[in-house]
Amino acid sequence: MNKIFVLFSVSLLPLLVSCAATSGEVAETPVAQPYYYDPASPDQNKGYFANVKDHFSQLGITIPDAELHDFTASRYITSSPPDADVYVGTRYMGRTNRGDLYFKPGQYTVDFSVNGDQWSEILSFVEGRNASLMVRKP
Secondary structure: OHHHHHHHHHHHHHHHHHHHHHOOOOOOOOOOOOOOOOOOOHHHHHHHHHHHHHHHHHOOOOOOHHHHOOOOEEEEEEEEOOOOEEEEOOEEEEEOOOOEEEEOOEEEEEEEEEOOEEEEEEEEEOOEEOOOEEEEOO
16 A cells, blocks of 8 residues: 555656646746756757856856857856855856856866955866866865
């Protein structure tokens, strides 16, 4: 009987999720799809570049479309202390511990700043999804 209940419960899961999503009781913010740049998948890259544009737009930064397509490297960076502002040169890239950050492929001195504490790391970025990284203030 437990097996039937489990199968029955699982079969109703999409219905329950659908009801919860349309109940209107909780307003949800759309979450960007986890696209990663892939030169072999142009359809996937459309979603990726939409995420890049949205990321910088939320930071109040407008990236021209011609330059937008240069940001083909993404990486999730955490830091200690957390929520550090991330800069490459004078360009603000976002904050650590908040989601993927987008970069042009290459090696850069990346500056981190949180609560007046600052430090730098030399980091390399390649096209596509780069491995997550933890940086610590020395």
